Amino acid sequence: MNHEPTGIAVAGLVERYGRVTAVDDLSFTAGPGEVTGFLGPNGAGRRRLCASCSRWLPPTLAPPPSMVRPTGTCLDRPISSVRRLTSRLFHPARTGRNHLRVLCTVNDEELTHDELLARASNGDVVVLDVRPREEYNFAHIPGAVSIPVDELAQRLQDLPDGQEIVAYCRGAYCVLAYDAVELLRAQGRRARRLQDGMLEWRLAGRPIQHRGAA
Structure with a gap:
């Protein structure tokens, strides 16, 4: 054709x-x-x-x-x-040009649920939860590190050097993971985004963990 x-x-x-x-x-x-x-x-x-x-x-x-x-x-x-490209992920503080730039940079490098599970079990990636801490405490992807996106710039030293980071937030309509990936890449870190977020993860019946759970 x-x-x-x-x-x-x-x-x-x-x-x-x-x-x-x-x-x-x-x-x-x-x-x-x-x-x-x-x-x-x-x-x-x-x-x-x-x-x-x-x-x-x-x-x-x-x-x-x-x-x-x-x-x-x-x-x-x-x-x-x-x-x-619609306005569903548009942040009021971001210009239209920067909005398109972020989406074009991040959208084509997302990980699926299965890819994340496989790579996390092998220790190939660090799973980063950038939601507010109370949301992480309620439920998160097993093994995920909690660093809210507004603390990320000050806590980069808490993430291991040389290891790829996969960020996720609330769901497919949440901008927090996009902002986290953009910040991490600007600091020279290898970072990608989960294809959606915690809402879709739970709806798909994927494993979850609560803070303090074994």
């Missing part, structure tokens, strides 16, 4: 939640390799727009007809091929 670069063309897009119009008559083109940002307050329709673009699904039809289509060659697996 021909895998030419693929962009997105949106024409007259309309998306609704019941009686609420989330996106109204939107048209734009995002060329291959371009980063397109969508800015707006909560409820502005950014996620509905990204969902339509990433699935190539026809949105709500309304006059004039709405359409989202790929430009160039269609993809075999568009959902896994299109990377969506």
Whole structure:
């Protein structure tokens, strides 16, 4: 199959939640390799727009007809091929440019649950919990070291040199692990992020430990 670069063309897009119009008559083109940002307050329709673009699904039809289509060659697996950058991890103190830079740096080097379990059992990585200490005490990944992200810069000496660090926080929507990985790398440490966080870890039935437990 021909895998030419693929962009997105949106024409007259309309998306609704019941009686609420989330996106109204939107048209734009995002060329291959371009980063397109969508800015707006909560409820502005950014996620509905990204969902339509990433699935190539026809949105709500309304006059004039709405359409989202790929430009160039269609993809075999568009959902896994299109990377969506939304505001779900945006920190109010971080600029849009830095937000994109952090995501592009960290997103492609995440560890899965199975990878973390295997590497931690072999002693290949240090598992770092960057949530507040009371959350760590309640439940954490077995063997994880607790250093809240706001203490990390002052406690780098508590982490072994030369060993890769895997940080995690509350869940897939939590920014703390992203900030921790960025800080660690800036200090010359090898650091990666767990693919999600403690919420998904527990929902998947993975082992957990409580502070003081054997």
